[in-house]
Amino acid sequence: MSVSTKHRLLPVILIANDLRSGDVVFYADEGWTRDLGNARVAPDQASADVLEAAGARSVGQQHVVDAYLIEVEPTRDGPRPRHFRERFRTTGPTIYPHLARRADAPAQAAAVSE
Amino acid sequence: MYNYDQFDADFVRERVAQFRDQVGRRLDGSLTEEEFKPLRLQNGLYLQLHAYMLRVAIPYGVLNATQFRQLALIADRFDRGYAHFTTRQNLQFNWPKLVDVPDILDLLADVDMHCIQTSGNCIRNVTADQFAGVAGDEIEDPRPVAELIRQWSSHHPEFSFLPRKFKVAVSGAARDRALLKAHDLAIRIVRNEAGETGYEVLVGGGLGRTPMIGKVVRDFLPKGQLLAYLEAVMRVYNAEGRRDNKYKARIKILVHEIGVEAFQARVEAELRAIGSTSPGDELEELARIAAAFDTVHYSRLAPRSEKFDAACARNARFAEWARTNLFTHRVDGYAAVTVSLKPVGGVPGDMTAAQMRLFAELAERFSLDEIRVTHAQNLVLPHVRLDDLHALWLELVDADLATANVGLITDIIACPGLDYCALATARSIPIAQAISTRFADAARQAEIGPLQIKISGCINACGHHHVGHIGILGLEKRGQESYQITLGGDATENAAIGDLLGPGVSAQEVPDAIERIVDHYLAHRLTDELFIDTVRRLGVDEFRAAFLGAQDEAA
Numbered sequence: 001m002s003v004s005t006k007h008r009l010l011p012v013i014l015i016a017n018d019l020r021s022g023d024v025v026f027y028a029d030e031g032w033t034r035d036l037g038n039a040r041v042a043p044d045q046a047s048a049d050v051l052e053a054a055g056a057r058s059v060g061q062q063h064v065v066d067a068y069l070i071e072v073e074p075t076r077d078g079p080r081p082r083h084f085r086e087r088f089r090t091t092g093p094t095i096y097p098h099l100a101r102r103a104d105a106p107a108q109a110a111a112v113s114e
Numbered sequence: 115m116y117n118y119d120q121f122d123a124d125f126v127r128e129r130v131a132q133f134r135d136q137v138g139r140r141l142d143g144s145l146t147e148e149e150f151k152p153l154r155l156q157n158g159l160y161l162q163l164h165a166y167m168l169r170v171a172i173p174y175g176v177l178n179a180t181q182f183r184q185l186a187l188i189a190d191r192f193d194r195g196y197a198h199f200t201t202r203q204n205l206q207f208n209w210p211k212l213v214d215v216p217d218i219l220d221l222l223a224d225v226d227m228h229c230i231q232t233s234g235n236c237i238r239n240v241t242a243d244q245f246a247g248v249a250g251d252e253i254e255d256p257r258p259v260a261e262l263i264r265q266w267s268s269h270h271p272e273f274s275f276l277p278r279k280f281k282v283a284v285s286g287a288a289r290d291r292a293l294l295k296a297h298d299l300a301i302r303i304v305r306n307e308a309g310e311t312g313y314e315v316l317v318g319g320g321l322g323r324t325p326m327i328g329k330v331v332r333d334f335l336p337k338g339q340l341l342a343y344l345e346a347v348m349r350v351y352n353a354e355g356r357r358d359n360k361y362k363a364r365i366k367i368l369v370h371e372i373g374v375e376a377f378q379a380r381v382e383a384e385l386r387a388i389g390s391t392s393p394g395d396e397l398e399e400l401a402r403i404a405a406a407f408d409t410v411h412y413s414r415l416a417p418r419s420e421k422f423d424a425a426c427a428r429n430a431r432f433a434e435w436a437r438t439n440l441f442t443h444r445v446d447g448y449a450a451v452t453v454s455l456k457p458v459g460g461v462p463g464d465m466t467a468a469q470m471r472l473f474a475e476l477a478e479r480f481s482l483d484e485i486r487v488t489h490a491q492n493l494v495l496p497h498v499r500l501d502d503l504h505a506l507w508l509e510l511v512d513a514d515l516a517t518a519n520v521g522l523i524t525d526i527i528a529c530p531g532l533d534y535c536a537l538a539t540a541r542s543i544p545i546a547q548a549i550s551t552r553f554a555d556a557a558r559q560a561e562i563g564p565l566q567i568k569i570s571g572c573i574n575a576c577g578h579h580h581v582g583h584i585g586i587l588g589l590e591k592r593g594q595e596s597y598q599i600t601l602g603g604d605a606t607e608n609a610a611i612g613d614l615l616g617p618g619v620s621a622q623e624v625p626d627a628i629e630r631i632v633d634h635y636l637a638h639r640l641t642d643e644l645f646i647d648t649v650r651r652l653g654v655d656e657f658r659a660a661f662l663g664a665q666d667e668a669a
């Protein structure tokens with residue numbers, strides 16, 4: 001499900017699932033977070049490569065699975081995925097408001113840091 | 115209910131222990147995700163958009179109250195308080211954590227349940243007519259045959275790595291309620307001219323990217339020869355099914371490419387190679403399995419119930435529900451009740467843990483401890499006394515489970531789509547919600563009559579859109595969700611693949627589009643003519659003209 005490196009529009013963020021819980025997580029300065037607002041945004045190719053390398057490392061350390069870069073557009077509230085699929089991934093199912101992911105959700109014990 | 119013997123119980127328990135060990139090794143890094151993925155899939159554990167998803171096998175859709183209660187407990191303890199019934203009579207938990215899955219599997223094993231054969235390129239969980247053993251049009255209860263196939267195929271070493279997954283359905287009835295013709299292989303119990311019962315075997319049906327209707331490869335297979343025949347079919351497929359292209363790997367492509375006659379010839383040759391088998395062994399095994407099913411103890415009742423008739427006369431809402439949700443039982447004084455999991459605006463096939471607990475109790479009180487799951491994502495209480503129907507209905511009303519819409523336009527099949535599924539190209543559930551909200555009015559639904567809408571969130575067609583009277587397929591078009599609408603599909607013994615009506619429409623436009631199709635039907639139907647019959651009589655082209663014409667006006 002990884003995005004082709006060739007035709008990727010910048011900026012990007014790194015998204016994955018937490019290995020233990022399956023939760024959707026984003027790569028941030030201090031490791032992985034469940035808060036999209038804290039995701040580290042890579043504005044250029046060099047920093048995108050750094051993110052990708054961090055993802056590969058983290059997969060190798062059994063912290064996350066299925067880590068890949070997604071295109072985002074910066075907004076006042078933080079990065080917003082360009083593709084609707086990734087937008088749904090970041091918000092949770094659209095059908096049960098009570099299950100939607102909240103940006104202020106406390107990081108759970110399973111959250112990992114590098 | 116089929117009762118496990120010690121072998122079955124040990125087998126399942128051993129699998130849980132193995133998986134617990136595998137999860138441990140995944141977490142400590144001894145297994146990479148690449149190595150672990152096939153192992154978790156063999157235990158029904160997927161990784162979806164937001165979380166892991168655990169698919170629990172419900173062989174031929176049959177459950178008892180204890181099992182149902184256990185599923186509710188798992189939903190509460192390890193999930194988010196609800197579960198989802200799928201279009202293959204299975205159940206999915208949407209939010210399990212990997213670290214909890216071994217415990218969940220142990221809880222399932224406690225009640226003789228597991229997640230085996232719910233994923234991977236094996237023979238999948240066998241499905242059956244939800245009214246097995248109940249229907250008046252049945253020649254024979256198909257569940258022992260389904261169980262025979264389940265036991266034969268569970269971890270069959272030769273057929274655990276097939277070119278692709280392999281889905282089997284079984285029915286013993288004249289009418290097809292099990293979507294037989296859309297399965298890789300289907301078995302119908304039939305009677306020949308000499309009055310003997312045997313099996314009609316269909317092969318090569320399937321939906322997905324290349325939808326095909328199953329073809330009869332044997333019109334009468336004598337009893338006792340089924341497993342040898344299945345073995346021959348599987349060997350031909352295993353040897354000749356394409357492994358170079360996963361989109362061409364299902365048996366339907368093989369049958370299509372070489373033709374039915376050539377396929378039959380190869381199966382017969384394989385049968386000769388297998389050599390003579392003793393039908394007596396299989397008959398004996400079938401008898402053993404049939405004996406391991408609980409006997410249902412019915413009471414002797416009158417065919418009519420004054421209590422029921424009086425309740426219908428007194429309460430129009432109850433009468434309405436009885437009209438749509440009851441199915442005639444072969445035993446006098448009983449009815450099979452379909453409990454709709456399609457409340458207006460709700461999520462098709464979802465049930466909360468609280469509803470599940472109550473439902474388990476109702477199954478015990480009113481349905482001789484039996485529950486069935488339908489491929490249309492509803493539940494069945496198969497043995498309810500007519501005398502008890504009103505009391506049952508009152509309980510269902512309280513639990514928000516008394517929607518009177520079985521078979522009607524709001525009884526929509528919808529796959530999880532892009533709200534959960536990692537493979538989805540668009541959402542399906544919100545489309546179902548919007549349509550059922552648009553057609554909420556009970557009188558209008560009754561006026562429209564039987565009409566099946568089926569929605570899939572991608573070309574894999576888990577929502578059976580190809581065989582919906584109206585089918586809806588969610589795709590991506592220019593960065594937006596876009597929905598293709600097909601017309602004229604049929605999921606019964608007259609199975610047919612629907613025809614595309616025109617270019618895709620946006621999510622917002624879908625309810626209007628459906629309404630245009632329905633209005634055209636209402637304006638042109640003959641007295642008492644069903645939707646699907648009007649579509650057949652007028653032809654899809656006429657509906658297409660109406661659909662496109664109105665679309666142009668709207669533009």
Ligand code: SF4
Pocket residue numbers: 529530531532535536537538539570571572573574575576577
């Ligand atoms: S049809 Fe597609 S979107 Fe729907 S459940 Fe199947 S794979 Fe997922």
